[in-house]
Ligand SMILES: Nc1ncnc2c1ncn2[C@@H]1O[C@H](COP(=O)(O)OP(=O)(O)OP(=O)(O)O)[C@@H](O)[C@H]1O
């Protein structure tokens with residue numbers, strides 16, 4: 001059978017799997033304005049539950065039909081208990097909430113089913129292959145295509161022909177109208193969320209026999225599904241279908257005919273579509289209108305004498321700390337300083353400008369890889385590497401920012417996420433230079449002036465010094481006219497435009513500043529760690545930084561630093577006596593979004609009596 | 614189009630704003646239909662019309678928040694059709710919004726300061742604290758006084774009364790030092806007393822400033838307008854002095870008749 005036909009069918013198989021994910025994502029977004037980052041987790045959870053049912057009953061069909069039920073129930077519980085309380089507060093908090101759940105579900109899957117790859121057998125009835133033209137093709141894959149098409153048709157009929165479908169359509173067209181539907185709205189939301197989750201779970205079970213099951217399969221499908229709905233147009237079922245076919249085909253044919261480009265092809269498709277038609281093929285609503293950031297930690301107060309004294313005491317304590325702590329702790333604190341710089345840099349975007357970036361780790365990675373790649377391949381002095389890395393991060397963030405800053409809220413989040421995954425693909429793919437997924441290291445740490453960074457003490461003081469420098473520099477920027485403009489953009493972008501501020505330009509500037517500092521933090525991390533692997537720029541690493549900022553308090557500078565400290569301390573302490581640090585950090589994060597949306601520092605600052613000046 | 618004067622120079626009646634056969638629709642709904650109007654220097658031009666007549670949509674097209682489907686908008690002689698709102702503001706049109714559109718979590722002075730800063734530069738400076746730009750701060754205080762907002766400037770805007778927020782809207786627009794001030798129902802939702810104060814506030818604005826204003830309250834219209842345009846389903850029914858418009862049969866029929 002000719003290769004072309006095989007690829008066509010493979011492309012369709014992939015497209016149908018994507019569609020099962022994308023349909024739910026898109027409907028949920030269209031109706032509730034929430035991009036569920038946990039959607040991939042439900043896919044994974046569905047697959048594993050299906051596996052267990054299959055093993056117990058030895059019946060694949062039962063697994064396929066039953067697995068979506070408990071998964072959907074779980075999804076609806078999440079919606080009712082955790083998302084519903086946040087509808088008033090803004091959609092970003094809900095997105096963050098779903099991100100917290102990716103941790104919880106990942107940990108859950110890993111501890112119930114283990115972290116090894118598990119295989120699911122193709123059901124006997126579909127085990128063979130059929131003759132098509134001159135060749136053969138697996139029946140199971142044909143079955144996947146059929147089931148995907150059938151579900152697409154059923155879904156379409158439900159949306160177009162039923163009363164509930166009409167309500168969903170009305171809600172997607174106009175959120176205000178949805179609230180006009182009155183008491184039914186919460187029910188409708190929960191129902192659609194449940195259906196979306198059920199579709200994802202079904203997709204998970206169906207994909208099991210060809211993909212294999214492993215913790216981490218969630219993001220394998222979620223990123224392409226995101227791209228599908230961005231390309232197809234968020235909120236549109238038709239868009240999800242057309243996008244799935246396009247991305248499925250692009251990916252499959254890309255891998256066969258232009259293997260060197262395969263990983264980037266879908267990103268390329270996305271970039272082209274967004275440049276020519278920003279709302280996607282069938283975009284119903286302009287995505288830009290969807291992500292308002294709730295005001296958090298709006299007003300920065302000028303430092304009082306008392307806060308200056310307290311600050312000086314903290315700095316002094318940190319300066320003499322090395323006398324009292326052991327080497328291991330010293331290293332941990334050095335790492336905290338580096339990540340504190342990184343988190344502060346993200347907060348320029350997230351907390352101050354109101355742009356939730358989910359791809360910040362890419363710039364961190366750019367800085368780190370620059371140091372290590374240049375040192376190991378070209379013998380470049382690591383400090384020159386840091387400088388080059390910072391420049392690269394500035395250039396990279398200017399490039400990415402150029403595409404992203406015209407979007408706001410959740411679209412911005414998805415675009416940055418896609419770009420960072422593109423960077424991730426490049427790093428994994430470009431083995432000769434980056435060492436691929438094994439990572440790459442430098443043999444020896446350089447000196448900091450005359451002191452070798454092999455000494456933990458030197459490393460501590462150096463990172464400490466840079467942290468203080470970055471903190472002071474950023475604090476100055478926040479107090480400057482530029483800083484105030486950024487806060488203005490966060491608070492009310494439309495009004496900033498109406499009073500004549502070039503909002504786009506300032507957003508780009510904020511993006512570049514933030515990315516550049518992240519690049520610097522990456523450079524420091526390369527010196528600190530001597531090794532870097534693609535894990536550092538995976539989208540979940542960007543999510544970690546986001547968690548740090550939110551834990552400590554977005555819109556402040558000390559907050560993200562505190563958040564970085566808490567995050568890394570928890571990761572280290574908890575992982576030293578329990579395997580469940582992801583579960584714990586996920587729960588802490590979820591609790592924080594629910595109860596302390598201003599973060600720990602923000603809450604503390606609010607409680608502090610403010611003296612009238 | 615004969616009735617559109619080509620830009621007359623010298624003799625004084627140079628229009629600040631001119632729209633030329635502006636059209637805009639949302640799907641089948643036409644909200645602006647072939648609208649050509651002009652605002653002269655120093656003129657108080659008021660647009661009236663029933664709810665949904667397309668008044669705010671017109672303001673949005675002039676301010677750049679909404680793109681016209683066809684037709685052109687000129688500020689003095691510059692074609693500003695389809696420009697971005699910030700560009701249009703910098704070219705000389707400042708506007709207020711029908712629904713208060715401020716920075717509720719920032720202070721009064723910070724609201725005004727941001728608007729002044731856009732006009733008076735320094736915005737790219739990222740090291741010098743804003744507190745050091747005393748000229749900008751002074752101007753912000755001055756504007757608060759001009760729009761009759763008294764008391765502590767550090768109060769958060771969300772704690773202001775509704776009327777004070779309406780006044781601040783105008784202060785924000787004035788901060789841009791516009792050639793044309795575009796006001797969308799500045800007195801909407803105000804008590805009679807507040808309305809009276811607003812009339813005085815607008816009357817005290819520099820007399821050479823061109824003002825295009827949308828208004829519901831006929832009392833305000835009669836006390837301020839040099840020229841009135843009646844909008845009805847996106848169309849200009851009549852345009853002229855208060856007396857001329859009141860005399861128009863069609864206006865009586867569809868609009869004043871309705872109001873009375
Ligand atoms: N973005 C939009 N999409 C669809 N229809 C719109 C949109 N904006 C306004 N409209 C419709 O256009 C018509 C005119 O609206 P507009 O706000 O311009 O009226 P208006 O004259 O300002 O009314 P009001 O006196 O109530 O302020 C209304 O019927 C409104 O529903």
Ligand SMILES: [Mg+2]
Nearest residue numbers: 668669670711
């Ligand atoms: Mg209006």
